[in-house]
Structure formats: C-alpha cells, structure tokens
Amino acid sequence: MTRRIDARIENQYGDLPPQERRVADFLLEHLGDLAVFSAAEISRQTGVSKATVSRLFRKLGFDDFKEVRDHAMALRASGQPTAAPLLTGDSEATTGIQRHIQHEQANLARLAETLSGGRLNEVVELVAGAESVLIIGLRNSYPPAAHLHHQLIQLRSRVRLAPQPGQSIGEELAGLGLHEAVVVFGFRRRPRGFTELVQRTAASPAVLVLIGDATARRYAQHAQIWIECPLDADGAFDSYAAPMSLVSLLANGVLNAALPAGRRRISHVADTYDDLKELDL
Known part of the structure; x- marks a missing residue:
C-alpha cells in the first residue's frame, strides 16, 4: 500500500x-x-x-x-479521514455549515434518484414478507445496521443483528434458509473477509439486500437488490445522513406494508416498556 x-x-x-x-x-x-x-x-x-x-x-x-x-x-x-479545512471566525464557520448542508442535500437527492425506480418498495416487500431477517454491519456499517435492527424489532418478530459482541459471523450464515432476508451494510473501509461474507450469503437460499457506497458496487452482482448510498462530506469524515434516512424510509415502509400487525407489535412493545419502567419520558 x-x-x-x-x-x-x-x-x-x-x-x-x-x-x-x-x-x-x-x-x-x-x-x-x-x-x-x-x-x-x-x-x-x-x-x-x-x-x-x-x-x-x-x-x-x-x-x-x-x-x-x-x-x-x-x-x-477511500474513506480515510483527512484534515478538514480550518474554520476561523463566525463567517467561515457559517460557510462551513452551509457547505456541509449542501453536501447532505446532494447525497439525499442522489439517494432519492436511486430509490425512485421502485427499489425501495422491492426491499420493503422482501423484509416485510420474510419469515426472518438478518441484518449485518461491520465497522462503519454497524451503526446504521443497528439502527435498522432497533426499528424493525418494534414492528415485527424474528429480526437479528450480527455480529453481536464477541460473536463471529459464521454462526449466523451457516443456517440461512429459503424464506430469510439478509440485509448487509457495506460502507467503505470494510474489514477483510467482506468479499467472502457477501459470496457466502449470495450462495445461500436467502435473499440478499446489499446497501453501500460507490466502493461497494463490485459486490452488487451478488445481491438480489443493491442500493447505493452516498457518504460524501465536506469535512474529514464520511456523513451517514443518507444511510440513516434510508433506514427510516425502510422501517416506515415495512410498518405500512403490514400495518395492523405492526401496530399490535408497537403497542405490545410500548406496554412492555411501561411494565419494565425502561423509558424516562
């Protein structure tokens, strides 16, 4: 290198x-x-x-x-942080915020264009109709994967997130079945072994949905559905606003796809929160 x-x-x-x-x-x-x-x-x-x-x-x-x-x-x-422009004074800081917002708007516009052909509906139908859902996110991809998992478990049962702390991926991939959906987040700076993870999942009977930035395009051929999410940012670090927006759209779509059952699940989860006194509202 x-x-x-x-x-x-x-x-x-x-x-x-x-x-x-x-x-x-x-x-x-x-x-x-x-x-x-x-x-x-x-x-x-x-x-x-x-x-x-x-x-x-x-x-x-x-x-x-x-x-x-x-x-x-x-x-x-490649996703490596590089020194961001130094902002000195209120005017430069304001300009920096404006540039940041412009990048975010451009990312969201590109995501909207990607989803406009019905791709979002395809993913919603797969996730809503699957008997079980496995969500995988490694390194930078773990936060959006964890967020999607948290949203979906409020709407439906049999949703898993991998890897759990101290766990490897092999246990989850070994028994993938015909009526399962696997959602893999693959944003840049992926760990070694990601290629094998995608290939092994694609070779299983499960349906593979792959979500990543432009550097993951080479894996798109292995997935039934590929969604490209831009991460471009004005500063040193990637922005995950577009992936998080996609998670919100996907979770809302799954809820609307099975609204009566989703509402019952949300109500049951809320009652359990109250019983356990888990939330400080």
Whole structure:
C-alpha cells in the first residue's frame, strides 16, 4: 500500500529546512481540500518559491502537485479521514455549515434518484414478507445496521443483528434458509473477509439486500437488490445522513406494508416498556 502523504511528511519533517516545513505544514492542514489549490497558490499562501514547493514534492516521492492532489483525493475517496479545512471566525464557520448542508442535500437527492425506480418498495416487500431477517454491519456499517435492527424489532418478530459482541459471523450464515432476508451494510473501509461474507450469503437460499457506497458496487452482482448510498462530506469524515434516512424510509415502509400487525407489535412493545419502567419520558 502507498504510504499516506502525512506519514511521508512526518518521516522527513525533522530534516526539512524551514521553508519546506512551511509547505509541509500547509499540506497537513489542507489534506481535505487540496483539490482547490494549485502549486502556485501553495507558493503564494506559504510565502516560499515555487521551486521550494516542487523540491518538497520530490522529497516526498511525488513528481508534481497533480500527483499530490490525486493522492489526497484518493485517500478521501477511500474513506480515510483527512484534515478538514480550518474554520476561523463566525463567517467561515457559517460557510462551513452551509457547505456541509449542501453536501447532505446532494447525497439525499442522489439517494432519492436511486430509490425512485421502485427499489425501495422491492426491499420493503422482501423484509416485510420474510419469515426472518438478518441484518449485518461491520465497522462503519454497524451503526446504521443497528439502527435498522432497533426499528424493525418494534414492528415485527424474528429480526437479528450480527455480529453481536464477541460473536463471529459464521454462526449466523451457516443456517440461512429459503424464506430469510439478509440485509448487509457495506460502507467503505470494510474489514477483510467482506468479499467472502457477501459470496457466502449470495450462495445461500436467502435473499440478499446489499446497501453501500460507490466502493461497494463490485459486490452488487451478488445481491438480489443493491442500493447505493452516498457518504460524501465536506469535512474529514464520511456523513451517514443518507444511510440513516434510508433506514427510516425502510422501517416506515415495512410498518405500512403490514400495518395492523405492526401496530399490535408497537403497542405490545410500548406496554412492555411501561411494565419494565425502561423509558424516562
């Protein structure tokens, strides 16, 4: 694997002359938005010559700034956190919030376009009609998987979440049957073994629904239904607003697909909350 630029800088930082350190500091502070700069702009922002900027790039193992920029963009696209733009002052902070909201709106619009062809209804019908539902989420995918599990167990029985603490996945996949639905969340920075997990699930009699970002497209061929959920964000970390919105849409759809039974289940769960005094309303 190619070493990250920040690791390369840290490895050589102590040996860099002062002017090259200024450029290195600038790169570290702007890893998340290098795409908006040019080598000339970096020279102007840091007050050093373009020759000094180019010399640092070569020391770090890059031919030119385009290679540096492509490297930083590839890091972000893979889901690795990169330094977000520094926000100083109320006006810049407000601008940062606006950019964040614009990204969220764009993500939701792309999700809506994906779902507009009836794909959401297909997933709803599968989940509502399955005898049992298994939801799988690893690493970054665990929170939306856990949220979907929490919503569905209020609407229907026989819904499982994997992996549980201290549990591996094999036990859950070993006995998958014909009338089961498996919903797998596969967002970027997936752990090793994800390919085998998807292939093993696809080879079972169960129906596989796969939800992930663009990096999971290569697994779509194994699923009966594939839903792409964008995670793009203005800052260093991915945004999971679109996946969480999808969970809400899916849970509401399952409820409406079997409304009388769903209402009875919700009422029974609420009564149990009261009996156990679990909620502080």
